[in-house]
Amino acid sequence: MEYFAQQLINGVALGSIYGLIAIGYTMVYGIVGMINFAHGDIFMIGGFIALISFLIFVSIGLTAVPVILLLVLLVAMATTALYGWTIERIAYRPLRQSFRLAPMLSAIGMSFVLGNFAQVSQGAQVKPVPPIITGGLTLFESNNFAVQLSNVQIIVVVTTVVLLTIFSFIVARTRLGRDMRACAQDQTMAALLGVDTDRTISMTFVIGAALAAVAGVMYLLYYGVVDFYMGFIAGIKAFTAAVLGGIGSLPGAMLGGLAIGLIETFWSAYFSIEYKDVAAFSILIVVLIFMPTGILGRPEIEKV
Amino acid sequence: MNGPSDAILEVTHLSMRFGGIVAVGDLSFSAERGKITALIGPNGAGKTTVFNCITGFYKPTAGMLQLTHADGKTFLLERLFDYRISKLAKVARTFQNIRLFAGMTLLENLLVAQHNMLMRASGMTFLGLIGAPAFTSAERRAIDLARYWLDRMHLLDRADEAAGNLAYGDQRRLEIARAMCSEPALLCLDEPAAGLNARESGALNELLLAIRADHGTSILLIEHDMSVVMEISDHVVVLDHGVKIADGTPEHVRNDPKVVAAYLGVADEATAVAVMEGQR
CATH class of the missing domain: 3.40.50.300 (P-loop containing nucleotide triphosphate hydrolases)
Structure with a gap:
């Protein structure tokens, strides 16, 4: 029981990170109908920028951890959002009127570009940071097993919840969110009503990238390492999460992220850690066989 | 009739070709400010193509689409694209198949x-x-x-x-x-009465007249329902095979043998005249 509770906590924290990345996949798919394969690498870039800005802030003598954390978060979000905007502008927008596969191939190319860029500029070895946030709470203790809720886990989950609330508010209640939903449903019609669709799509990429940057910061806090390759596997997992939850659905992406995080953690805890990815992807396959549109996805309505 | 200076939309020598097919050939007409102009014609006459040119979906092969606002500002619609048609020129449209x-x-x-x-x-x-x-x-x-x-x-x-x-x-x-x-300054309606019953299309007539009266919006409409067209239009333009065959008041157009010929699909005007006389 204690062991189970501990794994649940770990799984939720990991799932939050996946969920934050998955939202970027699902939003972009919803609005332009393409899978942004470079999104995982955007997350990796976010992690690196977090690391670099952390080191800079420490070296200029900042010591207050909450201040550093907030600054790192802001710098990572802003810089990564710029990456997201630029990628859309140079790699996807020129191909928007092209055949469906073209932007996807361009996205895969962009993924390699970003990965190799990080490898060349930052080196191929794993970059560790000393634990920034330590300590935690012992929730309860019995049978010689203490259920720990670390401060990092609290920060990860709380940040995710706060950002999701802000983000859901933007999508549901603001002009930008309305425009995004309108573009997702019928881009031509939205343009006819005066909505600048290019700009709306850019904003979608910017928001998605900013959320991925947050995930990158959380990953750095949680695992204490970044490397140029981390975007690949995390990106695939988050993409899986988005598909599992129903691609195009925002709550679905978060739910899928949590599901993948939990499956992975429980599988590693009870069965074998080597096969955790196999477990996550197997469940994806099983779910998609019985629910082809994912958990919360709606079947695509054929346009007349 | 007001002078041409009070036209909100002036279409001059508009042509739209798709490969070898001429969807619209050398079409000129104008829609007056604050009036309801109807664009009618048999299926495939090129009406929706004209709308698509006006709203920037198609770039016309040739011709000019000039929109003039009440304050005298003019816009060449064939040079505006995408959201600018709505934002700058203030043209709005609806679709034959609803796109909500x-x-x-x-x-x-x-x-x-x-x-x-x-x-x-x-x-x-x-x-x-x-x-x-x-x-x-x-x-x-x-x-x-x-x-x-x-x-x-x-x-x-x-x-x-x-x-x-x-x-x-x-x-x-x-x-x-x-x-x-x-x-909008100009409201383009693509078959607003399609699929409506007689009572609903009667209500539509009242609505469009009220919109014009209350907001001074100029309306350009494509319609097959003659009870709508004849009832509310100030001006009717008839297309057939992409070419204008008649242009004038509803009464004028209704009695034009060429229009009747186009609608009945008869071989020539003489037959149409005969048919019309038969009706009386």
């Missing part, structure tokens, strides 16, 4: 149409995100306008339902309301 944002509520559908007003007020997004007062009051005005139109369409009590749940006739009216929310 089915998953959004009625109110949201009408708010999207007020994008440009809100965009200005929101200081390009950022003020809006932090809820600046100028934006909140603009948002409130937008909601008021949307509610006004919902009320006129008798849909106010369903404002928060998904647009896709509405009955067909209600969806048509909502589409017109949405177009009107963008405060």
Whole structure:
């Protein structure tokens, strides 16, 4: 029981990170109908920028951890959002009127570009940071097993919840969110009503990238390492999460992220850690066989 | 008839070819400000193609589409694309097959149409995100306008339902309301009466006349339902095979043998005249 509770906590924290990345996949798919394969690498870039800005802030003598954390978060979000905007502008927008596969191939190319860029500029070895946030709470203790809720886990989950609330508010209640939903449903019609669709799509990429940057910061806090390759596997997992939850659905992406995080953690805890990815992807396959549109996805309505 | 200077839309020598097919050939007509102009013709006559050229879907092969606002500003529609047609030239349109944002509520559908007003007020997004007062009051005005139109369409009590749940006739009216929310100078309606029963198309007539009377909106409409066309149009332009065959008042067009010939599909005008006389 204690062991189970501990794994649940770990799984939720990991799932939050996946969920934050998955939202970027699902939003972009919803609005332009393409899978942004470079999104995982955007997350990796976010992690690196977090690391670099952390080191800079420490070296200029900042010591207050909450201040550093907030600054790192802001710098990572802003810089990564710029990456997201630029990628859309140079790699996807020129191909928007092209055949469906073209932007996807361009996205895969962009993924390699970003990965190799990080490898060349930052080196191929794993970059560790000393634990920034330590300590935690012992929730309860019995049978010689203490259920720990670390401060990092609290920060990860709380940040995710706060950002999701802000983000859901933007999508549901603001002009930008309305425009995004309108573009997702019928881009031509939205343009006819005066909505600048290019700009709306850019904003979608910017928001998605900013959320991925947050995930990158959380990953750095949680695992204490970044490397140029981390975007690949995390990106695939988050993409899986988005598909599992129903691609195009925002709550679905978060739910899928949590599901993948939990499956992975429980599988590693009870069965074998080597096969955790196999477990996550197997469940994806099983779910998609019985629910082809994912958990919360709606079947695509054929346009007349 | 006013002089040509009071035309809101002047189409001159418009041609649209798709490969070897001439969808519209050398079409010239004008729509007057504050009037209802109908574009009629048999299926495949090129009416929707004309609309698509006006609203920037197609780039015309040749010709000029000049829109003049009441303040004298002119726009060449064939050079404007995409959202600028709505934003700058203030042209709105509806579709033959309804294109509402089915998953959004009625109110949201009408708010999207007020994008440009809100965009200005929101200081390009950022003020809006932090809820600046100028934006909140603009948002409130937008909601008021949307509610006004919902009320006129008798849909106010369903404002928060998904647009896709509405009955067909209600969806048509909502589409017109949405177009009107963008405060257009020229409203282009593509078969607004399609699929409506006699009572509903009667109500549509009243609605369009009221829109013109209350808002001074110029209307250009494509319609097959002659009870609508003959009842409310000030001016009718008849197309057949992409070419204008008649242009004038409803009475004039109704009695034009060429028009009758086109509609009945008879071989020539002489037969049409014979048919018309037979009818009397």
